[in-house]
Amino acid sequence: MYAEKLKRKSVCRWIIEPFGAMRVPINVFADETLVKDMDEQVYRQAANVAALPGVVKASCAMPDAHWGYGFPIGGVAGFDPNEGGVISAGGVGFDIACGVRALTTGVSCDDIERCKESLASLLSKRIPAGVGSRGKLELSPSEMDDMLSGGAEWAVSRGYGSQADLARIEERGKMAGAEPRFVSEHAKQRQKDQVGTLGSGNHYLEVQRVSALYDEGIAKAFDLALNDIVVSIHCGSRGLGHQVATDFLPRMVKAARSEGIELPEKELACAPIRSDLGKRYYSAMNAGINCAVANRQVLTHLVRQVFADLLPKAELKVIYDVSHNTCKVEEHTVDGKAVKLYVHRKGATRAFGPGHPALPADLQKTGQPVLIGGTMGTASYILAGTEKGMDLSFGSCCHGAGRAMSRKQAAKRWHGNDIVRHLSQKGIVIKGTSLRGVAEEAPGAYKDVTVVVDATEKAGLARKVARLEPLICVKG
Amino acid sequence: MNAGHWEHYSHPADMGIRGFGATREEAFAQAALAMTAIVVDLEKVQASKAVQIVCEDDDDEMLFWYWLSAVLFEMGLRNMVFSRFEIQAFKGGLKATAWGEPVDVDKHQPAVEVKAATFADLKVTRDGAGMWMAQCVVDV
Numbered sequence: 001m002y003a004e005k006l007k008r009k010s011v012c013r014w015i016i017e018p019f020g021a022m023r024v025p026i027n028v029f030a031d032e033t034l035v036k037d038m039d040e041q042v043y044r045q046a047a048n049v050a051a052l053p054g055v056v057k058a059s060c061a062m063p064d065a066h067w068g069y070g071f072p073i074g075g076v077a078g079f080d081p082n083e084g085g086v087i088s089a090g091g092v093g094f095d096i097a098c099g100v101r102a103l104t105t106g107v108s109c110d111d112i113e114r115c116k117e118s119l120a121s122l123l124s125k126r127i128p129a130g131v132g133s134r135g136k137l138e139l140s141p142s143e144m145d146d147m148l149s150g151g152a153e154w155a156v157s158r159g160y161g162s163q164a165d166l167a168r169i170e171e172r173g174k175m176a177g178a179e180p181r182f183v184s185e186h187a188k189q190r191q192k193d194q195v196g197t198l199g200s201g202n203h204y205l206e207v208q209r210v211s212a213l214y215d216e217g218i219a220k221a222f223d224l225a226l227n228d229i230v231v232s233i234h235c236g237s238r239g240l241g242h243q244v245a246t247d248f249l250p251r252m253v254k255a256a257r258s259e260g261i262e263l264p265e266k267e268l269a270c271a272p273i274r275s276d277l278g279k280r281y282y283s284a285m286n287a288g289i290n291c292a293v294a295n296r297q298v299l300t301h302l303v304r305q306v307f308a309d310l311l312p313k314a315e316l317k318v319i320y321d322v323s324h325n326t327c328k329v330e331e332h333t334v335d336g337k338a339v340k341l342y343v344h345r346k347g348a349t350r351a352f353g354p355g356h357p358a359l360p361a362d363l364q365k366t367g368q369p370v371l372i373g374g375t376m377g378t379a380s381y382i383l384a385g386t387e388k389g390m391d392l393s394f395g396s397c398c399h400g401a402g403r404a405m406s407r408k409q410a411a412k413r414w415h416g417n418d419i420v421r422h423l424s425q426k427g428i429v430i431k432g433t434s435l436r437g438v439a440e441e442a443p444g445a446y447k448d449v450t451v452v453v454d455a456t457e458k459a460g461l462a463r464k465v466a467r468l469e470p471l472i473c474v475k476g
Numbered sequence: 477m478n479a480g481h482w483e484h485y486s487h488p489a490d491m492g493i494r495g496f497g498a499t500r501e502e503a504f505a506q507a508a509l510a511m512t513a514i515v516v517d518l519e520k521v522q523a524s525k526a527v528q529i530v531c532e533d534d535d536d537e538m539l540f541w542y543w544l545s546a547v548l549f550e551m552g553l554r555n556m557v558f559s560r561f562e563i564q565a566f567k568g569g570l571k572a573t574a575w576g577e578p579v580d581v582d583k584h585q586p587a588v589e590v591k592a593a594t595f596a597d598l599k600v601t602r603d604g605a606g607m608w609m610a611q612c613v614v615d616v
Contacts, residue, residue: 039488067488069596069613094592094615131515131586132555132579190552200589201616239552242591242615246545249595250538266595406486407588407616436587 002043054085064402070267096288098236151290190239203476377443432475523575532569
């Protein structure tokens with residue numbers, strides 16, 4: 001029903017003109033193969049988003065888009081508060097500000113090869129990961145509120161990292177609109193010993209080698225050279241973010257009903273941006289973003305301690321820190337006018353182009369570093385945002401490979417032991433607490449990240465800068 | 477009538493859980509077992525510690541969703557895994573006991589956390605033979 005309405009606009013951009021309840025078109029960014037394999041449900045969900053009040057320009061699906069709940073995973077949409085726009089807990093998702101941080105290390109491949117096993121073991125020992133793991137920090141109620149207001153800035157003020165780190169985090173690691181009082185006690189209780197934990201599922205910490213450069217100029221500005229060693233951390237807002245979403249979803253279902261907003265799926269749950277509930281959610285969600293960046297900041301500190309013990313000459317510097325599941329207030333051009341929009345990115349990465357005022361001075365010329373996590377057996381990529389992406393997709397691009405197969409199918413098809421052995425033959429050390437967990441995250445259960453990244457570049461949403469291949473993977 | 481049972485079903489991003497029972501409460505309890513079984517092999521969990529849970533809603537589907545969310549909250553808060561649930565209904569809600577034990581990574585080998593119960597595929601139904609079914613997709 002939807003796929004047949006796709007019209008090709010350029011090599012990697014397709015459009016579905018509005019029909020039925022849709023207020024704006026759908027923009028699909030993908031090559032021919034990705035479009036062919038894309039689930040019809042992605043288009044249906046993107047069409048549902050395109051029908052929400054106050055949506056502007058287009059409802060976008062990134063090249064890694066797949067069937068989600070409410071919004072597709074890989075869905076981006078902007079809402080204008082002056083046009084009755086909504087904010088949606090479903091449009092942000094459960095793992096608020098789940099994201100990736102990458103660090104340069106200043107050590108060489110040879111340095112890593114000499115201590116690979118011991119580095120992998122020490123990382124997996126010191127980084128709390130998997131179900132049942134707890135962080136070393138136990139936050140008092142007032143510390144919890146400080147963390148939720150201060151984000152990574154709070155972590156730095158407690159000695160976890162430096163001011164230089166903050167310059168390389170979206171919004172300098174602190175969302176100004178966060179209000180801990182709108183975060184439930186349940187959410188805070190779940191988080192009290194979870195700061196500085198990796199979580200589980202597709203979350204990971206990897207030590208990677210820069211295996212290819214595509215834009216040497218930008219790579220240099222990002223301080224990346226061929227064969228450099230990079231550390232990437234993928235995790236989110238832990239129990240607190242999950243609970244914030246759980247707390248607000250049913251209230252937003254009711255709010256939408258009373259506002260007369262039709263929800264084809266309950267997960268589209270939303271409230272007008274200017275309503276009391278909309279404002280409360282925005283404040284609580286911002287606290288969730290702060291929780292996620294504080295978490296990645298504390299994890300960065302733990303990684304630095306491990307490197308200091310094993311490779312004292314290492315100096316770990318933040319390349320950038322991106323969040324995938326967010327709603328952020330940003331200025332975008334709509335019909336030639338600058339408008340403040342509430343941009344939802346669900347499983348999508350912000351990718352601001354060169355010259356954007358949100359970027360630090362030393363990244364003004366390059367555009368924002370965009371960190372794309374692959375699977376444990378393949379590769380990850382570092383891209384840079386483009387001016388064209390600002391216009392096409394609210395300055396957004398893909399966030400990863402995107403699942404091609406369910407966890408159930410993957411666990412049936414592969415055994416964790418075989419995967420660990422196979423990857424070890426390729427020189428990749430995997431540390432995980434659960435073999436089933438490893439099987440569910442088998443590289444074959446994901447789309448080819450290279451195809452996704454190539455389509456992102458061809459669509460003009462971001463440009464490729466570097467490819468990273470894993471040497472050590474600590475699974476959550 | 478068949479005794480209560482549970483199953484998982486495939487969803488592209490995550491996992492579907494489904495519980496069946498002769499009563500609505502049995503179907504809810506079975507679905508909670510299905511959810512816990514994503515995290516851990518139920519046979520490895522000793523039902524040694526009891527936790528009380530109360531949920532309220534007039535709508536069967538919303539009550540089911542609140543029930544799963546409450547189980548996840550208790551798992552996260554207490555760092556526990558459960559292997560047995562007993563539910564009693566009252567007008568407009570349910571009262572339950574969940575039995576389990578604190579997570580022991582070596583013993584339980586937990587695979588993955590469940591982040592949340594979603595509204596996706598959320599259904600509570602009763603078939604012609606009187607069998608109850610409760611299901612939804614969970615985010616892992």
